[in-house]
Amino acid sequence: MTRCLDKVIGRQKSNVLSLKSLCAKTFEMLHLKAKFSLFHHCSSVVSTMNEHLVQPHDGVSAEASALKLMAATAVLAFLLHVFWRCCCSCFRHVKRCYYSYFSSCSSSSAATMDPSAIAGVEKILNYKFKNKRLLEEALTHSSFSNTVSFERLEFIGDASLGLAVATHFFRLGQLKLTPGQLTKLREKCVSNAKLARVAADHGLYWLLRKYNTASLDDNVREYERAVKDAADDHNITVKNPDILADVVEALAGAVYLDVNFDLDKLWTKSER
Numbered sequence: 001m002t003r004c005l006d007k008v009i010g011r012q013k014s015n016v017l018s019l020k021s022l023c024a025k026t027f028e029m030l031h032l033k034a035k036f037s038l039f040h041h042c043s044s045v046v047s048t049m050n051e052h053l054v055q056p057h058d059g060v061s062a063e064a065s066a067l068k069l070m071a072a073t074a075v076l077a078f079l080l081h082v083f084w085r086c087c088c089s090c091f092r093h094v095k096r097c098y099y100s101y102f103s104s105c106s107s108s109s110a111a112t113m114d115p116s117a118i119a120g121v122e123k124i125l126n127y128k129f130k131n132k133r134l135l136e137e138a139l140t141h142s143s144f145s146n147t148v149s150f151e152r153l154e155f156i157g158d159a160s161l162g163l164a165v166a167t168h169f170f171r172l173g174q175l176k177l178t179p180g181q182l183t184k185l186r187e188k189c190v191s192n193a194k195l196a197r198v199a200a201d202h203g204l205y206w207l208l209r210k211y212n213t214a215s216l217d218d219n220v221r222e223y224e225r226a227v228k229d230a231a232d233d234h235n236i237t238v239k240n241p242d243i244l245a246d247v248v249e250a251l252a253g254a255v256y257l258d259v260n261f262d263l264d265k266l267w268t269k270s271e272r
Contacts (some may be wrong), residue, residue: 006240009223023215035037035210036119041102042148051060053212056259063203069128082267113132113136113139113209114207114209117137117139117207118132118136118139120207121135121139121251122135122202124202124204125251125255125269126269127269129254129255129258130258131257131258132252134153134257134258135258136252137149137150137152137153137253137254138150138247138250138251138253139207139208139209139247139250140208140209141208141210141211141213141243142209143207143210143211143212143213144209144211145211147209150246150247150250151246151250152253153249153250153251153254153257154246154249154253155251155253156253156256156257157248157250157251157252157254157256158249158252158253158263159255160252160253160256160263160266161190161249161252161256161266161270162190163263164263164266164267164270165186165190165210165267165270166182167263167267168267169182169185169186170182170208190241192242193236193240193245194246195244195245195248195249196223196240196242196248197227197236197239198248199244199245199247200220200224200227200240200244201227201247202272203224204244204247204248205220205243205244205247208247213258216243219241220241220243220244222238222242222245223236223238223239223241225238226238252266252270255269
């Protein structure tokens with residue numbers, strides 16, 4: 001029995017010594033971090049722990065030394081956790097300042113938008129925008145540098161305009177149309193050709209902020225002349241430029257966001 005107990009105690013001591021050896025190697029690796037300024041203070045703490053805790057003093061058992069070592073390691077881990085949380089907090093603060101700065105720059109850029117363009121679009125839509133920056137974005141071509149173009153609003157406008165039209169026809173209970181007929185009716189109302197004709201009739205393209213688009217300007221002029229000379233849509237022989245439909249969809253997206261995603265209000269403005 002005595003021999004068995006001695007073997008068990010010997011194994012426990014060897015396990016403690018192995019733990020001490022592993023911790024000592026870990027501290028040596030962390031000590032290399034002293035070359036970096038952020039870890040210099042932590043390295044000095046690690047060195048002190050290595051000196052006083054890893055090597056047991058006279059009269060202190062290996063088990064007690066290991067317990068002290070684990071407690072000190074937990075304290076060090078807590079300090080590193082606090083340090084990391086402080087770094088994250090500073091990063092979030094810098095991020096907020098960054099977005100705040102560029103938001104102010106974006107709002108100040110609204111002053112450079114031609115007021116007559118904003119007033120002209122609001123008159124066409126018979127709607128006053130609460131957020132003028134949405135309208136500014138809807139009237140900005142991708143060629144205009146250092147600003148957000150209308151492409152995001154075009155995406156949401158395409159979907160919301162189609163949904164508003166589909167909802168309108170679906171609510172007309174007196175129309176006994178099949179799903180296929182409703183689909184064709186919706187596509188006809190929001191087709192690129194239809195939206196381009198709307199943009200050409202109101203001259204929406206010329207209200208855009210754009211840069212170095214001479215070739216595109218010529219295409220739009222040619223299409224607008226063809227629209228003016230044609231008796232109806234079927235007689236238009238010139239292909240409609242895609243940008244005309246894009247502008248209408250972007251304006252629809254701007255209205256949709258400005259009315260807080262209200263499809264009924266969007267449809268009311270789209271009917272015009």
